[in-house]
């Protein structure tokens with residue numbers, strides 16, 4: 001059997017984490033088995049579907065590197081096909097027109113609820129043979145009355161639902177537009193889908209879809225319903241829990257591979273392995289190993305993986321991204337080090353690319369701002385004299401590399417009988433505005449001699465101003 005999976009998002013919002021994980025599982029399974037994945041845009045809800053949302057989905061998939069093998073198909077381009085098969089179902093006697101009013105259906109529903117019954121259509125029009133020109137008529141599927149639908153879910157195991165539980169669902173609205181269960185079924189059939197891997201919020205649709213497929217003479221695909229993703233509070237993951245869209249993670253500076261690695265472990269595991277190359281994901285993933293219990297989204301773990309992949313990355317691969325992020329902060333790259341060197345310097349210290357760019361701004365900016373707490377703590381009168389010696393030592397240097405910078409600093413430390421932090425911390429605040437930077441010699445080398453001298457002078461002036469202000473009080 002050739003394996004065909006699908007990812008069928010509705011373009012009504014962003015590509016969120018849950019959707020991306022569903023896509024990933026489908027993609028991995030297709031890749032693993034040498035099959036293919038179909039991308040299908042379920043845009044029949046014309047009021048809520050937007051081109052912007054389609055673009056976000058396509059860009060998100062591309063960013064994650066999940067290349068689809070077929071599509072995107074758009075359901076709105078297949079209305080003729082849906083109408084054709086609706087007609088076929090009507091002619092076969094597997095569907096019928098129903099003109100029950102909204103009011104009637106509502107009253108029916110209320111009565112059933114009051115009697116403690118499951119609300120369901122009462123089959124009033126099922127055998128009336130209403131003609132196609134009945135005003136305001138919808139088309140309903142004639143769900144079998146007896147027996148049961150069974151399927152063997154690759155995650156859930158055997159599932160059986162009695163037909164008495166299932167409604168005669170509406171497959172075409174009064175305006176002729178098809179409904180979700182019909183379009184999905186026809187597409188899964190026409191696109192030769194062999195495996196439907198989707199969120200378990202759809203599991204109630206599955207028996208209905210199987211009945212429809214059978215009425216259309218198609219063999220149902222194999223189903224696998226993946227448990228949902230929960231937020232840290234045990235509730236279904238949503239915007240309330242913070243970033244949930246793939247684009248947000250891109251903005252934050254999460255690497256696509258880190259997100260994929262994180263997503264693959266949400267609901268799937270391979271022993272206690274946490275870090276997976278793409279090839280390992282493809283080789284090791286199997287639907288039968290998907291957990292039956294919901295998984296919990298853990299941002300800390302995502303950040304941990306991201307940091308891991310940032311550390312492992314070839315600096316030249318991150319440089320372009322980091323350059324763009326620094327420039328996006330309104331800073332020009334002209335007066336600063338090669339961005340590749342910046343990445344090398346900060347690679348071990350950043351959880352996200354955004355974080356890295358933020359840590360790099362002082363290397364390029366014309367002016368820096370002091371972190372108030374750091375300035376208060378480290379730019380104090382005691383630092384003035386050592387800083388003045390730093391100036392004269394540095395001015396005399398012909399070269400500007402870590403070794404010579406380091407030697408100059410050591411001379412000052414000896415002269416003032418200081419421990420390194422007493423000098424390095426004020427210097428860091430002076431050149432970077434903050435007390436936490438990589439080793440002081442490397443920091444200074446990267447800032448460059450001219451900027452270092454200017455910033456040390458400014459720091460001395462700042463110390464003087466502070467002392468003057470204190471005297472005034």
Ligand code: GLU
Pocket residue numbers: 008009010042184198199202
């Ligand atoms: N378009 C549906 C959704 O986004 C997916 C339906 C399915 O997987 O069958 O929820």
